[in-house]
Amino acid sequence: MPRSPSPIDFPRSLLHSYRSLEVHHHRLLVWGHTIGTVLRLYRGTFHLTVAIRAQRRVELTSGGEVFIRGCRDAHAILERSIRLAQSTQDEIQPVVTVGHSPYADPLLMSALLGIHLPRYPTLRLRIESMFASELAHSVLVSELDLAIITEPSENAQLTLVKLATHPLCVVMPVEHPAATKSSVSMDDFGGVGWMVFPRKSHPSIYDRLMEQARIAAASRVELHHYVSPQETLQLISENFGVAFAAKGIAEQLGGRKIAVRLLMHKTLQITSYLVLRSDQASRLVNEYGRALIRKILPASRLESASGQLLLGL
Structure with a gap:
């Protein structure tokens, strides 16, 4: 009798489905037997119909589209976790990944690039340029540590600091x-x-x-x-x-x-904001964010009594 899936099995099969259904969706006819296995796994084990097979065609259901978006986010978080683990294991120089719009204010970018943290003398920055909606999503799924975004949408999972x-x-x-x-x-x-x-x-x-x-x-x-x-x-x-x-x-x-x-x-x-995850636990990222705010808004009070960044500065 087949065993119940463990917490480890689910992310593995989830990422397998992501690669099969999204990255290789143009090869479904070639890999039909692999896709069929994936569909049966989720329908039988998790009572989830990811896609429907009709002869030689495979179409995602509405629930399947939501599922694939979740797979993409999980895949990004996994990759981010691996990079962080490798940095710790190999003692690679600390890195902060920062996003910005192609139309970001040059003065804000100069301030961002000019941050120096005494605690992290070998700090490196990785810079990514994206449109506003892409920036917010990339912060949410941890592809970016923080970003400068022009008028982002309100989101309870994000901390927004007006710059x-x-x-x-x-x-x-x-x-x-x-x-x-x-x-x-x-x-x-x-x-x-x-x-x-x-x-x-x-x-x-x-x-x-x-x-x-x-x-x-x-x-x-x-x-x-x-x-x-x-x-x-x-x-x-x-x-x-x-x-x-x-x-x-x-x-x-x-x-x-x-x-x-x-x-x-x-x-x-036009109002520009510093954006990072509300649950950001990295000491390096939080220290970098505070240093940037102090540089741009030197008179602002940065933290609450608990040490968290205040909103709406």
């Missing part, structure tokens, strides 16, 4: 009529092309920008999306329009023929 708030800016040719102003509004840019970061990079900011344009009745000629802000310079010089960018990024684009002006709308201000 800085800056207005959105417009980058334009010096010949544009609005370049003579100290600050500008959306109605200054009707009838020209717009260059904007992709919505998935910062959904809330993108939506507020489009809503403010609707309220101001500022109609654009064409809407372009950029990944690298540097892409906009040639388009601006070729009279394709104006670009919208965060203050620190926009200031790097300014030059003799390029003007940068602040948008006066309060709804278009």
